[in-house]
Amino acid sequence: MTDDGLILSAPDEATADEWDGPAAPSANDAALYLELDGWEGPLDLLLDLARRQKVDLKAISILALVDQYIHYIERAEALKLEIAADYLVMAAWLAYLKSALLLPKDEQEDPSPEELALRLQLRLERLGAMRDAAARLMARDRLGRDVFVRGAPEGLKILKKNQWQCDWYGLVHAYGQVKLRTQPVVHMVRDRPVMTLDAAIDRVSAMLGVSLDWMELRSFLPVHSDPRLRRSALASSFVAALELARMGRAEMRQEEVFGPIHLRRVKA
C-alpha cells in the first residue's frame, strides 16, 4: 500500500549536487560547521533537507533525502568536524534504509523498508507541523510586544475587615480561668471511705464460705454504711470476685447484659 513514488521519485531540483547547506546559501566550511551545530537533532536536519525539495512532505522523495543527508554528513566528516553521535546513527540508519529500498521486494525483511520510510515521512510531517505552528504562534500579537495591558492600573484591593466576636460570658469566664490558673491553689485531699481490693477479697471469700448457693454480688456489700463506701465496695468486690474466679475458688454467672452478677464457691 505504500506509495512507491513517495520513496523513489526524486524531484529534479532537489538533487544532492545542487544542495549546498541548509539555511544559509554559503558553502564555506565554517558555515557548515556552525549549521550542524545549530540543528535540533538529526530529525530537525532531515526536515530542513526535506523542505529543500520544495514539495509537500507527503510527496517527499525519501531516497533523495537519504542522499542529501548522507552527503551532508560525509562532507562534514571530510572536513574532520566533530559530529554528534546521533547524527552518525541516523546516517547509518538511512544508508541501511536506502539499500533496503533498492533491494528486490521479495528479499525485504520485516518491517519492510517502505514501512520504515513511511514512518520517517510521518515523523517529518509531524515535526514540520509543529515547527510551523510554533512560527505562527510566535507571530501572533503578543502581550508585552504587540499589545499592552494598562501600564499603571490602580489595582483592586479587597480589605478584609474582621468583625470580632466575644460575649459577656466569654469575657467573664476567661477572667475566671486566668485567676484560677494563677491563684495559688490549695489542694485538699479528702479522706474518702474506700474498701481496698485486699479487704474485698478477704470479705468475699469469707462470705462465700458460709453458703454453697449462688449469691448476688450486691449481697456481699456492707449494708449500713456511707453510700460512697458502698460504691467503692461494689467495685472492689467485683474485682475480688473476678480474682477468686481466676484462682478457681469461685464461679460467676450473669443471666443478661447489665443483669445481676451471681457467684458461688467452687467445691474443693
Next chain:
Amino acid sequence: MEAPDDLVRAVEATLFAAEAPMTAEEISAHLEGAEVRGPLAELQATYALRGVHLVERGKRWQFQTAPDMAHLLRREKEQLRRLSRAATEVLAIVAYHEPVSRAEIEGIRGVQTSAGTLDVLMEAGWVRVEGRREVPGRPVIYATTPDFLSHFGLKSRRDLPGIDELKAAGLLDPVDEAYDVAIGSDTAHEPEPAEPDADED
C-alpha cells in the same frame, strides 16, 4: 459609537499603556510629533461619561477610575471571627485591671502575650493605648474603650462581676472542688436509678 480616528486611538493606547502620567509634549514626541491636544480633548469628552476618565493633573494626562466608581477599588469585606481564648483572657485582664501594661498582663496570665493579641483587641476597637506608666521603662498602658462597654452591654466597668461573684457563680471553682460538688450532688439527689445503693436502700 463612531470610530475615532487613528491619532485619537494612538493617544488613547499610549496613555493606557503608559506607566506614568504623560505631558502632551511627551505624548506628541512618542507619536512622531503629532499634535495631540485635539485628540486629548476629544478623548476626555468621550470618557467623561464612562467608568474611566481621562484627567489632566499638573499638565500630565492619565486615565483613572471615575470618581463615583472609586469605591470599587477598595472593597471592604466583613468577616465574623471569634476572639481567640488568649485574646479573650487579655481583654478580660485589661477590663478588670485597667490601666495595665503588657508586662502586668503577662504577670496575671502567667504566660507570654504575643504582640498580635493586643493588636487584635485594638483592631476590634475594645482596647486602646491609654498612655505610659511613669515608671522606669515607661511601659505603654492599655485600657478599654467606650465601644467595649457598649459591645458587652455594660454601663461601666463597675458592672463587671467581682471576684466574689465569680466564685458564687462557680466560675472560679477549682476543678477538683467542682468534681466533689458534682459527686456530692449525685448522692444527694440520687439521679441515677441504676446506682446500687439506690436499689439497695
Next chain:
Amino acid sequence: MEAPDDLVRAVEATLFAAEAPMTAEEISAHLEGAEVRGPLAELQATYALRGVHLVERGKRWQFQTAPDMAHLLRREKEQLRRLSRAATEVLAIVAYHEPVSRAEIEGIRGVQTSAGTLDVLMEAGWVRVEGRREVPGRPVIYATTPDFLSHFGLKSRRDLPGIDELKAAGLLDPVDEAYDVAIGSDTAHEPEPAEPDADED
C-alpha cells in the same frame, strides 16, 4: 456617545483598575453578584473600534491596546526575552498536544529536551505540570496555562492557529496511529518502535 449604564461603567472601571485579568465570576463577585456578561459584551463592542480593546483570554477578561498600535508602543517597551528555537517548538508541542509528557515531546522532536527548556516555559508562566499520566512510570504531563492564552492573544486553545486543519490531517496523532491510517490496515499493528535509531539496533 450615549452614557453607559452604571453596571457597565462599574465593570469597565473594575477591569481598568485590575492588575490581572479577571473571570466573569470574579468581576461579578467584586460587584456584589451582578450579572456581568451583558455588560462585558457591550463593553467589548464599544471598545472594538478604539485604541484599547476588551478581550477574553481563557475565560479571563482584560483591556489591552489594539494590535494595530503595536508599532507605536513597541519601541518604548522592553523587548521580550527571545525564546530559543527549541523552546518555541516545545511550547507549540505542549499547546497543540496537551496534556503531553516529556517523552512524547521528545518523540515528536526526535531529540532529547534539555532540562532547561521546559523550565524556561514554566518560568515564563506559559506551561505547567498538569499531573501524571496513569501509565507505568507515571510520567509527568504538561499543559499550557491561562497566561499562555493571554500572552498569545488566544481566546481558548481552539483558537490555536491551524489547530483544526492539523487535527483533520491527523498531524496531531502519534506516528503509530497515523501509520495504521496511512496503510489503511486494521491488522494488528506490531509494536514497531518508530525511532529510527531503535530500529538500527
